[in-house]
Amino acid sequence: MRIRIVDAFTDRPFAGNPAGVLLLDALPDGTWAFPDDRWLQRVATEVNHAETAFAHRLPEGGGADWALRWFTPATEVNLCGHATLATAHVLHSTGAHPGQVRFATRSGVLVATPEADGSLTLDFPTAPLTEVEVPDGVAETLGARPLAAFDTGPNVGDLLVVLDDEKTVHALAPGHRALGAHSARGIIATAEAEDPSRGYDFVSRCFFPNVGIAEDPVTGSAHTALAPYWSGRLGRPRLTGLQASPRSGRVGTELRGERTLLSGRAVTVIDGELHARPDQAVGSQSTLPASSA
Template sequence: MKIPIYQVDAFTNERFKGNPAAVCPLDVWLPDAVMQNIAQENNLAETAFIVPNGNEVEIRWFTPTVEVDLCGHATLASAYVLFHELAYAKDQINFISPRSGPLTVSKNGSVLALNFPVDSLTELPIQAVHAIGLSQTPRLVFKGKTDYLFVYDSEADILNLQPDFEALKAHDVRGIIVTAPGETTDFVSRFFGPACGVNEDPVTGSAHTTLTPYWAGVFGKTELTARQLSQRTGDLTCKLLGDRVEIAGEAVLYLRGEIEV
């Protein structure tokens, strides 16, 4: 069986920056084990599989080790493939995820905007366990649906963090988002997810469903600029829309090919 595959750098307009994701368009779903093996073979943070279903496009996301509930950059990459490689005619794609429900991506020129459900946050008292695997204790700690959110004082704090990825696996969460006010953007962040097979994710769209409501509350505004400070870096604009979050950015194609399965 031959399966088309695309690799797209998301949340950037420069190749070799942003977050690379693989996208595999399918006519029907493959067995879960086959999709997991493809994701493991790709060895990218995420591989998205998409299947058309009437006016919607079903979507699922796999890291090299597990299927995940939500992935922003691979959804953005999937939309890029549909719009630019597969001649999708409309300006909005209605994705449907069995784990996260309806998700839309709209196109405005070169900018693609994700519309995702907002995360819910609970502040926790800081404990010694929250410093495990990190070189600096956070100032504030929150728990979202799947991740911790650790808040620091400055962009320099985020850049200077030295994570111990093996130690970070002790945290019973999908990943750990670290964040602080930005110097040239409203806020900056990094994302560590060794428990789900991704030590440091270059640009994490889904994390901004957590970051956006937090920083909107801090700054008292609903439109924000963001940068993820991985080695590749990525830039996003975020808008809080009640119980939804709009996360926008650009993308660029790196590869188109074919898989033999």
């Protein structure tokens, strides 16, 4: 089977967020199904990027075109933006599904639409934000005192914390393990952009120790929480976020009530062949709890 590494939310290699993408072959009888979960997890662990996406075709005439699942090196997740963008990029660029594609996922049907400028737009559920008290220990672990904190709901599963300024976000050097005590997945740290003329309105960094990711390079799902917060603060439905990880990447957001549009580009960096097929023994592997990325 062909396996690809795609850098998402960037227009150049070695930036943005890399994702593995595996378009699964049909079964011998011509039908489509996901292989054993243990095999999927082993492949994701082998790829060892923040997420690996697995997709297979669905019968024509249904509510979705492809079934899609995402795995970190440690566990399956409920929602992942960059690996969805990467999968849509592969389907579009290879001609496997050149137009708009509907993905059946744990988070419902997610739609990816190719745009005339070469970007892709994802239609995702908006994360419900609930303001909470800043948990004890967060300021010490982050090395910065948040101005406010928000629970992002079960699909995203993060604690969103708002910091004083962009420089503070860039300078964070948190104790990653300790961050995991405060939410299901981890922490999104954000602040308003110092200079919007640089082409972005807010900055963020994302730390997800509970799913085996110390710092995620660019997180689509986090922007389903960042979009409603910053659109409410800045009074505009369309914004651009810079995720200020070492690889960096930009995510366009458009708030549409219960849905958030995420836009970005992607580039295929590696295109190869996976030799370890699903019918090969994978041994035992423990089941880990699901989260989001």
